[in-house]
Amino acid sequence: MCWRWASVCAAAWLSAFVAVPAALAQGNTIVLKNGRRIRALSVTQDGDKVRYETSAGTLTLPSAIVDHVEGGGLPTIAGAAESGKVSFWPPEPAANDPALAAGKSEIEARLIHNGEVDRGYVATLENEARSGQDSANWNAALAHHIAAQFESAHGETELALADEQQATRFAPRQPIFLMNTAYLHLRRSEYTQALDYLEKARRAAPNDPDVAKLSGWAYYGLNKLDQAVTEWQRAMALRPEAETEAALKKALRDKEEEAQYKENESRHFALRYSGAAEPALARDVLRTLEHHFDAIESELSYAPPDPIGVILYTQQAFADITQAPAWVGALNDGRIRVPVQGLNSMTPELSRVLRHELTHSFVQQKARGRAPTWIQEGLAQWMEGKRSDGSAAALIRTATSAPGKAAAHFEGDWMKMPNDAVDAAYAWALANVEYILHAGGMTDMQHIMERLAAGEAPEAATKAVTRDDYAALTTDTVDYLRKTYGNWFREGQANACR
Numbered sequence: 001m002c003w004r005w006a007s008v009c010a011a012a013w014l015s016a017f018v019a020v021p022a023a024l025a026q027g028n029t030i031v032l033k034n035g036r037r038i039r040a041l042s043v044t045q046d047g048d049k050v051r052y053e054t055s056a057g058t059l060t061l062p063s064a065i066v067d068h069v070e071g072g073g074l075p076t077i078a079g080a081a082e083s084g085k086v087s088f089w090p091p092e093p094a095a096n097d098p099a100l101a102a103g104k105s106e107i108e109a110r111l112i113h114n115g116e117v118d119r120g121y122v123a124t125l126e127n128e129a130r131s132g133q134d135s136a137n138w139n140a141a142l143a144h145h146i147a148a149q150f151e152s153a154h155g156e157t158e159l160a161l162a163d164e165q166q167a168t169r170f171a172p173r174q175p176i177f178l179m180n181t182a183y184l185h186l187r188r189s190e191y192t193q194a195l196d197y198l199e200k201a202r203r204a205a206p207n208d209p210d211v212a213k214l215s216g217w218a219y220y221g222l223n224k225l226d227q228a229v230t231e232w233q234r235a236m237a238l239r240p241e242a243e244t245e246a247a248l249k250k251a252l253r254d255k256e257e258e259a260q261y262k263e264n265e266s267r268h269f270a271l272r273y274s275g276a277a278e279p280a281l282a283r284d285v286l287r288t289l290e291h292h293f294d295a296i297e298s299e300l301s302y303a304p305p306d307p308i309g310v311i312l313y314t315q316q317a318f319a320d321i322t323q324a325p326a327w328v329g330a331l332n333d334g335r336i337r338v339p340v341q342g343l344n345s346m347t348p349e350l351s352r353v354l355r356h357e358l359t360h361s362f363v364q365q366k367a368r369g370r371a372p373t374w375i376q377e378g379l380a381q382w383m384e385g386k387r388s389d390g391s392a393a394a395l396i397r398t399a400t401s402a403p404g405k406a407a408a409h410f411e412g413d414w415m416k417m418p419n420d421a422v423d424a425a426y427a428w429a430l431a432n433v434e435y436i437l438h439a440g441g442m443t444d445m446q447h448i449m450e451r452l453a454a455g456e457a458p459e460a461a462t463k464a465v466t467r468d469d470y471a472a473l474t475t476d477t478v479d480y481l482r483k484t485y486g487n488w489f490r491e492g493q494a495n496a497c498r
């Protein structure tokens, strides 16, 4: 059983964003206790706040003043405290800032129609900005900012980032534009770029709590816990908030835990381990990771830009985790965490786990956090060397007797599945990926991830590359399993290969 990295957790969390376009179709109305009604594109409950998307961006209200929401449920974003990981926040003041209010509604009315950004109008404003007048520059910046908010609310992170960067070119000192650009970089795990914008935002607005909040996130992502703690403490001093507090607590816990840890670095990794770990094991781990890094890099034609953090846990037995039948999750905060108690040197099993986990780091970054769980887990298992020989017979049986079960892993939250369903989900994910690789090779997987990174939905991205929607992918996968493994299990060799 593979060590379940919490890509599942990431997937569950990301679905809060991915779900936005579906919610847009219908729209919601938030009804306040005082009777006021607010139209929103989508609404989510987030701790003691209600967060809602409008064409102008994300806004929040205290839950206490909300009576109910019409036109759809109220999904909950997993809070930092309960999931044990830090979550993102969009900078908030955008819509309330009086500086932004000037001219905004007029530009917005002309910019967004028929559910699209009018790019011709953006070009007109850009042309006018060439006159060099302040007001013309401001209008062009505002148009790009509004477009960015709109694209972001529709899951088009790439477009949103390009627009927000343009906004900062036309209005280089407007903190909101700088912070939104940083936020969009953070959503793509581009921590260093995010910090560049945050430094500029800080020069323009030294006491803005959102600058500190987002900087904390960037430092946390870069594994710089001291700076993360400093920023979040500062954010708390400027504006206390539950989510900042939870993030700060987590960073402090991590810091305490890692305080006695020694550090080791290699080309692509920053490794930490406690004094009780064998130094020889730490060196082995780094060497093995570098070896896997090269292999995965050449398979995926991609290398993550920032060093990858790895933590060896010496108080947690390796076997406990790798054989755990229950869910072992919520460990994905961008670092690879490996329990090593009882090991003095590299074993084939540890090497496999490292390769599996490292694949997740690659996929996470290559697909810009948008890979569905089945691709994450399917590819990670394939990279660690697993194949479907042992599970083919059962999968073929399921596909015939309960076809619905053959598709359950494509959607939904693996975290909420019972254990046997999770096992089946892993097996299906591996079989799907194995089939795609068999039919189209690794370039197909690369192209799917590139489409995901550009914001395409998982099924559409899969179909664009393989011509299979999920139903066809299931049929083709089962055909592949029959052809490839049919003889094996008929001859009763399946167990021998497990």
Ligand SMILES: [Zn+2]
Pocket: 002, 003, 004, 005, 356, 360, 376, 377, 380
């Ligand atoms: Zn995994």
